[in-house]
Structure formats: structure tokens, C-alpha cells
Amino acid sequence: MSAFRDLRELVARLEQTGRLRRVTVPVSRDLEITEITDRVSKGPADRNLALLFERVEGFDMPVLVNTFGAADRLAMALGVGHLDELGERVGKLLDVKLPGTFAERLRKLGTLFDLVKAGPRRVKEGPCQEVVETERPSLASLPVLRCWPKDGGRYITLPCVFTRDPRTGQRNVGMYRLQVFDDRTLGLPPGVDEVVFAGWLRGSGVEMVACRTIDLEAPAHAEIVLEGYVDPRERRLEGPFGDHTGYYSLARDYPVFHLTAITRRARPIYPTTIVGRPPEEDYWLGKATERLFLPIIKLLLPEVVDIN
Numbered sequence: 175m176s177a178f179r180d181l182r183e184l185v186a187r188l189e190q191t192g193r194l195r196r197v198t199v200p201v202s203r204d205l206e207i208t209e210i211t212d213r214v215s216k217g218p219a220d221r222n223l224a225l226l227f228e229r230v231e232g233f234d235m236p237v238l239v240n241t242f243g244a245a246d247r248l249a250m251a252l253g254v255g256h257l258d259e260l261g262e263r264v265g266k267l268l269d270v271k272l273p274g275t276f277a278e279r280l281r282k283l284g285t286l287f288d289l290v291k292a293g294p295r296r297v298k299e300g301p302c303q304e305v306v307e308t309e310r311p312s313l314a315s316l317p318v319l320r321c322w323p324k325d326g327g328r329y330i331t332l333p334c335v336f337t338r339d340p341r342t343g344q345r346n347v348g349m350y351r352l353q354v355f356d357d358r359t360l361g362l363p364p365g366v367d368e369v370v371f372a373g374w375l376r377g378s379g380v381e382m383v384a385c386r387t388i389d390l391e392a393p394a395h396a397e398i399v400l401e402g403y404v405d406p407r408e409r410r411l412e413g414p415f416g417d418h419t420g421y422y423s424l425a426r427d428y429p430v431f432h433l434t435a436i437t438r439r440a441r442p443i444y445p446t447t448i449v450g451r452p453p454e455e456d457y458w459l460g461k462a463t464e465r466l467f468l469p470i471i472k473l474l475l476p477e478v479v480d481i482n
Contacts, residue, residue, distance in 0.1 A: 177253040177376030180301070180395035181443060184251055185226065185238065193247055194224040202231050203328075207239065208321040208448045215243050215454050226443070233317040238445045243455040248462055253376055257465045263375075265469035293379050294369045300383040300394025304440045308387055311436040312357040316398070321448050322416030326425055328354045329415065332447045333400075336390055345369065345390075351449075352431065353412045360400075360431040361412035387434040397442040401435040420451035 178184045188194035201207055207227055214222055222244050227237040242248045249257050307315075318328040330352040337346050347368035353361040373379040382391035385401050392399045406429065413425035447455045464481055472478050 177378065178251065181238070181397055181445060184241070185224075185443070187250065188224050188241070188247065191250075192223075193244075193250075194226060197225055197227045198229060200229045200231050201227050203233070203237070203317045204320045205323065207237060207319055208450075211239050211448050212450060212454070215240055215448075219244070230317045235315075235317055235442055235444050237317050237319075238443050239447060240455055241445065242447075242458055243453075245458060245461065248458045252462065257462055260375075260462060261465040261468045264466055293373060294382045294391070295379045296391065297381045297383055297394050300381060300396075301439050302392060302394055302396040302399050303383060303386070303437045305438050306386055307436040308434070311433050313354050313360070313400075313433060313436075314357045315436070317444050318354050319446055319448070322422070322450070324414055324422055325416055326353060326411075326413045330354065330360065330446070331449060332445050334393075336392060337404075338390055351415060353415070353428075355410060355430070358433045359410075360402075360433070361410060361428045385435070386437060392437075397445065398436065398438040400431075400433060401437070402431050402433045404429050404431055416450060418449050418452065418454065418456055 178187070185194065189196075197210070201210070207230070211225060214225060222240075224241045224243070224247060225239050227239070230237050242251060245257055249255060249259075252260065254260060254263075316330075318330055320328045321331070333349060333352055335348050335350055335352075337348075338344065339346070345367055351361075355361060369380050369382070381394040383394040385392055385399070387401045388403065390401075392401075408430045409427040410430050411425050412428040414422040417423045449456055468478075468481055471481065
């Protein structure tokens, strides 16, 4: 199965295969999108679809949710037929030893070449910078959800947060919830280059473009990019947050992200997720992580047969 270049290609494939429903009636970002999505994700399997809300009250930007909320959709997004294939691919990577027959060596060298070509590729421009806001960038332009009644605020729940260690230069990519404190600040919770790993999974390097206000690179085909900085001395109270346990996690002090620019496509899609008692999207994302780590765990603990 071929990899998707960007979110647009995935949305098109989901719709072509009957896995996405467009919601054309007006909906509120305050609690309503969460309530609808929660019912869909916990309902019958044939009605558990990705949802594209096209008329979010007060915004021109559509909201995409429940994209990865089923095993078949997540496997499709990762370019595999079944989630177990992820573990099989990682197992082959861990098993690269050149001794053996000529044919075996060629096959294993192919695995190494796949890893080499997985590195990110720098490009001069990309769709993520069709619109650039650096003068007065504002988070108020994004339809950030308020998911649960006692949440401490609105949260960006499906971001890829790119950071770089100022001493080593090593890049890190993580997915953290980001509470919107105001139009310019967000809360930010505190080996392997994830961009290279993503390129290896998809079979080709991720195209990256230089950010406009900071010394970092962002995926060229992203929908929305938030640029900014973190002062390690600054903390602000973040939370509560309705979590996957079905309870609220308590408010705590977290680092603060200061917005310096927003770059985006001309007509972006705002991807998000809701977090709550399983099954939700994060449950299936956890299953994919489980399959990826199984070969590594079995390498360290050979007596382990499987994990769930």
C-alpha cells in the first residue's frame, strides 16, 4: 500500500472507501463536536467513521476528527494492510546481519537502503506556507475544541510538536496536548529521529521547509504550522483535562509556548482528536505503538510472546 503525501490524500482515500462522513450542519466547537464524536466512536463498527465537520460555528476552517479511530483506518494511514505488519517491518530492521547467502545479503542490504532514503529532504517552499502570519498571529483563528465540561480551557489535542536541543542540535517530535491560555500562548508538557522513522515507514523521506521566525523545519505538506519559543524558566498552571481514564487529570504547572507565527494552507483542515474513556482514537494509536515496540521488547525479553 502506497504512503500518503499529506492529510488531503488520506481524507480523499477515506472518502473513496466509505470511511469518512462529511457533517454539513452547523456545530459548535464547545462540547458538541466531542459529544457527536464520542457517540460515533463507541457506536456500531459500520458507523464508526472519520468525521469532517464543514460548518463549525464562527470559523471557515473545517474540523477533522476520529481519523484514526479504527484499526483499518489507522493501518491505511500508515500504509500497511494490518497493524501487525508494523512489527514485522521493525523486526526485519532489527535482524539486519550481512552474513548469509548472496541473495539474503542483497535482501538485507535493501532494508538498509530503505533506511538511508528515509531521511528528510529540505525543500524551498511548501503548501504549509501558502499563508504566512507574522505581524499579529493569533490562535483565535483556529477552531480549537473545548471537549469536556470541566476542562481547564481549550486544547490542541493532535499536534506534532517539533523541538530541537540547543546544545546537541538533535530534533524531537512528540504529540502533547496544548492548552490555549490566550491568543499567543500555549501550555507545553515536558535516540531516534522521528522524522527519519516516519520516512522509513512511508518509504520516502518527509519533505521539510524552513520555518519563517525560528531555526527549525516543518513538514512542507502540513495543514497548519505554529511557530514559537519556550522559555525554560516560565511555568503556568495547565488543566484540568478530561483524560483517557474517564476522569480529569489535575491542574499542574507546565512550560509555556509563545507564538511567533502561523503558517498554513490557503484553505486548511484543522485535525483534532478527543480523549476520553476507550474506545477513542488514542486507543488505536496505542495499538499501533504496541505493534511497533513488540519486536524490540522480544529482543530484550525473548520469553515475551505478545503484548496487549
